[in-house]
Amino acid sequence: MRALNAIRVSGAEVLPLIEGGKGISISNGVSSGAWAASGGIGTFSAVNADSYTPDGRLVRQTYEGKTRRERHEELVAFGIQGGIQQARTAYEMSGGQGRIHANILWEMGGAERVITGILEGAKGLVHGITCGAGMPYRLSDIAARFSVYYYPIVSSARAFNALWKRAYHKTREWLGGVVYEDPWLAGGHNGLSNSENPEKPEAPYPRVAALRKTMNEFGLSDTPVVMAGGVWCLREWEDWLENPEIGPVAFQFGTRPLLTKESPISDAWKRRLLTLKEGDVFLNRFSPTGFYSSAVNNGFINELRERSERQVAYTTEAMGEHTEGFPTGPRGRLVYLTPKDAARARAWTVAGFTEAMRTPDGTLIFVTPEKGAEIRRDQIDCMGCLSACRFSNWAQHEPDYSTGKKADPRSFCIQKTLQDIAHGEDVDSNLMFSGHNAYRFATDPFYSNGFIPTVKQLVERIATGD
Incomplete structure (x- = not known):
């Protein structure tokens, strides 16, 4: 395994290891702060993030409004309040190490208002915004306004080309990196286009090489590509390191951080992950967003x-x-x-x-x-x-x-x-998002006998190549 060198991300030299920003309350201030404290980039979810009372009790998001519009305003307020609290927790836990990013979905309700409110209320605590699920043209303007870096999630060079030409070229200094998310292997919502066959996965290397070529044409040869979706261990990606066709690269881990001591998911969810078999994660189109998504077949x-x-x-x-x-x-x-x-x-x-x-x-x-x-x-x-x-x-x-x-x-x-x-133990009757590599928990010797590492132990393990 080649040496894992630091890379400049969001204004600091850090390990090129990023915690994927999973949805509602699944990556939070504790998990992301611990990841950053280990020298990488921690990402908390800014999608309806949890809030807590002064004595530490969870504030459940219950709605009093009689109309959808009234409840939508409550949801936006919940999202801002929770996002600010998670940003503060992450920053404090990081101890000044690594970087802290916030993850939003462009197609979530009130996305622009929520992330703007979080950045206003947590000034200086968030170093970058990761954003997918749609075409976030205005992401760059929001990032530039608060002097934070932005990381659009795309699944093709064509998508980034459209974002760059329409908006991002105006704020290139705040483009921290471009996340390529494998639409066949990533967990949660996937960026499959109508021209792509969900049953015929394409290898990521030529798609990322095409993305790098497009970025180079725009003068972005020093801007990192972040490989996301299907990343389990770096040994399998060794030929991407110091590779001129790929350029500077970081790797995002979405599934593996689920099974850590700091992960906020329930014990029942963690136990279920340890039992998954290959094929247990199902690419489907049931989501109300209209996007494809990957979830455990429960x-x-x-x-x-x-x-x-x-x-x-x-x-x-x-x-x-x-x-x-x-x-x-x-x-x-x-x-x-x-x-x-x-x-x-x-x-x-x-x-x-x-x-x-x-x-x-x-x-x-x-x-x-x-x-x-x-x-x-x-x-x-x-x-x-x-x-x-x-x-x-x-x-x-x-x-x-x-x-x-x-x-x-x-x-x-x-x-x-x-x-x-x-916020519960029922993992069979609810949607359980997961990347397609989750079956590897059951076969990776690192997790033998039900071992659940701390985030620090996981980052150290990943840095060895495994």
Whole structure:
């Protein structure tokens, strides 16, 4: 293994090892501060970050507003308050070592307001902003305003080219690095485009080499590329070090920091990670964002898959092959199905899936009355956690704060399930994001006999190449 040399990131010489900024409360001030204290770059999640009372008790994010807009304002306030507290914790724990970054999702509700509020309330404590899930053109302006570095997450050279030409060329001095996130291997939301096949992964090297070539054309040959998604141990990436086709490079670890003493996830979640097998992480498109995402294939994912499989196309009038009337709803309003689909629908109804719910695509899905009531309740309780949500049809833009489409019952309330798994023990009935390499916890000798390292121990291990 080649020597791991320091690299200049966010204005300081640090190890080229970055803690990935996972979503709601999964990387926080404690985990990121410990990572920075070990000489790397710690990243806390600024997505609905947790707040605490003066005596250290968690403030659960409950909403009092009667309308979605009112609840959205509460959510923004929660996000700012929590982000400031996490930034302070991270900075204090770092002891002046390493760097502290904040991670946001551009498509989260109120993203610009939240990160602006955090940077205003935690001036000098955050050194960089990492941002993905969308095309964050205005990220550079926010970073420049507060004199912090910005790190856009992209999955192709083409995406960075668009960001640079439209906005980033104006604030090049604050571009700290470009994160290439492998859209087939990363956990959470993935940047697969419509032209890319989710079932045919492409090797990262040629894609990152193309990104470096584009960056060099813009005079960014000294700006680091951050390789993210699918990174387990550096020994497997040794040929990227001191490689002129890749240039200065750092590596982001999202999955491995989950299994540390400082990681805020539950013990049940940590135990589950130690049992995963190859293929247990599922690339799917159930997310209300509309993006692909990678999550553990548990009861939550299985229910969503089965929900979509119990689906048939319908018409409101008899036409073509849709000749068989089928009663739906409390009034028994007729829709028309093909004879084959009508037989399937009757079988689902006999099995207890008696609730037929309409989707925006002219189809019906069949669920139990209990699941139908849960879906409707979650849609009504929407607090606008995304800029646009296909599950609830919320959109944060005036005048009507709607996507203009019907709410989609094939999806789910992402805020609800991520808050529940972050603050509870139920890891089967909630969304458990994970990178596709998580199965390696069970085979890596470092974790033998259920060993869970401290962040410092993990960073030291990674620095050896393993």
